[in-house]
Amino acid sequence: MPLDVIVTRTKHSNLEKVNLANPQFGSLISDHMFTCSFNNGQWGEAEVVPFENISMSPATLALHYGQTVFEGLKAFKMAEGSINIFRIEKHHERFNASLDRLCMPHVPKDLFVNALKKLVATDADWIPGDGGGSLYLRPIIFASEARFGVKISNQYRFIIFGGPVGNYFQEPLKVKVERKYNRAAKGGTGYAKCAGNYAGAFYPTRLAQDEGYDQVLWTDSKLNEYVEELGMMNAMFVIDGKLVTPPLSDSILDGITRDSLLKIARGENIETEERDISITELQAAFKEQRITEAFGAGTAAVVAPIAVIAIDGVDYHLPEYGSNNLMFRLKQRLGDIRTGAEADTYGWNYIVSAQA
Numbered sequence: 001m002p003l004d005v006i007v008t009r010t011k012h013s014n015l016e017k018v019n020l021a022n023p024q025f026g027s028l029i030s031d032h033m034f035t036c037s038f039n040n041g042q043w044g045e046a047e048v049v050p051f052e053n054i055s056m057s058p059a060t061l062a063l064h065y066g067q068t069v070f071e072g073l074k075a076f077k078m079a080e081g082s083i084n085i086f087r088i089e090k091h092h093e094r095f096n097a098s099l100d101r102l103c104m105p106h107v108p109k110d111l112f113v114n115a116l117k118k119l120v121a122t123d124a125d126w127i128p129g130d131g132g133g134s135l136y137l138r139p140i141i142f143a144s145e146a147r148f149g150v151k152i153s154n155q156y157r158f159i160i161f162g163g164p165v166g167n168y169f170q171e172p173l174k175v176k177v178e179r180k181y182n183r184a185a186k187g188g189t190g191y192a193k194c195a196g197n198y199a200g201a202f203y204p205t206r207l208a209q210d211e212g213y214d215q216v217l218w219t220d221s222k223l224n225e226y227v228e229e230l231g232m233m234n235a236m237f238v239i240d241g242k243l244v245t246p247p248l249s250d251s252i253l254d255g256i257t258r259d260s261l262l263k264i265a266r267g268e269n270i271e272t273e274e275r276d277i278s279i280t281e282l283q284a285a286f287k288e289q290r291i292t293e294a295f296g297a298g299t300a301a302v303v304a305p306i307a308v309i310a311i312d313g314v315d316y317h318l319p320e321y322g323s324n325n326l327m328f329r330l331k332q333r334l335g336d337i338r339t340g341a342e343a344d345t346y347g348w349n350y351i352v353s354a355q356a
């Protein structure tokens, strides 16, 4: 098991060509990437190299049968100049849980941690320093064996790259309750962060967009009546003043933002409930004005407020939001913990020296 990560620095940094002030999500890629291959039952040399294209056979198994798993996490610049990789351990656990489901090899914790540590230290200058910006990190593993018969791959490639992202405000979304298509089914791969879940979600999302909505609110695959997720985020609501979200299951992804917001809320003695939420309940809560907030939770935007929920052709409007809303207060506290402005009482921060 390699612990040492060999670093080869680029001679042509792109840093001076970019503007780190509020870059559009996913538009910029930093100078370096991490790479490691799995072969003959073990992980090989771990390296940070200049970001580059990869070459692969058209027979690469991932392209045909979809053994591809990813993660998404963020590194922040702390006030005193060190770097915080937020909740690295929980991301590692989830990575392995996804890999299990796709029949792919685990990534040992020291490989995951050292890879991220070296990459963020190498590209430390790419982390936006203020305004809540961060370096978004994207670990991926895919089946790299070149063979086109259906099989579980024997070879895998683990790559991590990333790019600076801003702390952008997501405009309130118009969402449509989806009762025909499902993102995930009981017994399926919904809880795994695998590429196929996204591929299958695009078409129903585009149909909703054609009707003027931004996203779909997924429902369960059996009755199409219980809320699952919002697009590719966890769905959260404030109903009767309580923070309510569907319970984790094999069709709901264990979002780290969801978990963090629930824990911060509980720490403030705000009542939280992880329970089934039916569309009928939402309808009633709208009519009785008991629902005051609805939002998506995920690493990219932290919270994505919902303005409208369409249920069976009827648009239900959430009240106007202001900075006093629970979701924005929780987002602020999460941001403060991640940058060190608030004490990290939950032990979520993984501090890396920029000289690592």
Ligand SMILES: *Cc1c(COP(=O)(O)O)cnc(C)c1O
Pocket: 072, 193, 229, 231, 232, 233, 234, 253, 254, 255, 256, 257, 258, 297, 298, 299, 300
């Ligand atoms: C990644 C993801 C989320 C959000 O998880 P975070 O850890 O909060 O970023 C929610 N739902 C799906 C389907 C996802 O892929």
